[in-house]
Amino acid sequence: MSTTRRVDPGRRDRILAATLDVVAEHGVAGTSHRRVAAAADVPLGSMTYHFDGMESLLHEAFSRFAEESSAQFRARLDAASSPQEARAAALQIIGDLDAATTRSLVITHELYTLAAREPAYRDITHDWMARDRATFARHFDDTTSRLLNALIEGIVLHRALETEPHDPSVDIAGVDRILADTHRPERRR
């Protein structure tokens, strides 16, 4: 068995990448070992060698997808060294997400639908949100980090499912309103 890995060391990664391609094309419901093996160009038997069934395959593929998204997120905010730059980074993140491919949008929604149906996948969405909040928390307090994360999710989701053109002044107003309190000495009630 170990010779398989030596001969084709990238096989496991290729299966994970192919899983996301198949999910993007056919949905979770249409994702089978057979389709993933064909997309990854590996023998069907190697699927069961590398993965313990469909649930662990989907779990790992979606986890990887979410981690890559968090890494892009973090790259934007790591480059910021002041509240003003962190504000600009939040707006850039909205722009990044708006510019995401249909593939990425569809995979995100497939994951949300799966996690809505099956709590066994909610550790992926939980960890994703926790990582992104932690990234914001280098610059902002916990409440602000949660709200910024939620607002960005809502703005990008609504825009992706809209048919009308995009008004960036709304994003700027939203980020500024969420950040406003953090610059005030006392919290308003």
Add this chain to the structure above:
Amino acid sequence: MSTTRRVDPGRRDRILAATLDVVAEHGVAGTSHRRVAAAADVPLGSMTYHFDGMESLLHEAFSRFAEESSAQFRARLDAASSPQEARAAALQIIGDLDAATTRSLVITHELYTLAAREPAYRDITHDWMARDRATFARHFDDTTSRLLNALIEGIVLHRALETEPHDPSVDIAGVDRILADTHRPERRR
């Protein structure tokens, strides 16, 4: 043909309701005329009498689902007669959505996934958002209405896909920050 309708006048409605039940259980990918007919307890042939194929069936079923959601939304805000009451209504809407059934959460995500994949369904999500924004716009300006709608979407979506307990103070802070500007004479930059 018209006798069919006279004999069973609720049949068309029952098919639409059954479509949502089947989507909740099997997903859009697993929704077939056969399954819907069985769930609605109608002969398979009456599906094609009432609906012009799967796309128009799904389109009408999801449209109805979205309209019912907007009506609940509107009922909350119609009861408000001051900015303070509208603020309270926004928080109640978050509570309503948090308390929604798994069925309703799954149907919402199935619709979002479908609209992410196929622009032909985006008129449903567009109309849904436009209605809810118009409901907010009786109390708030357009930017505030868009932001409130987006923030509520993000908060509820994140919470539904979370594994940790819920802190309502975050919702209150979010709604207050989005509404804050509308009570100020001048817009901050």
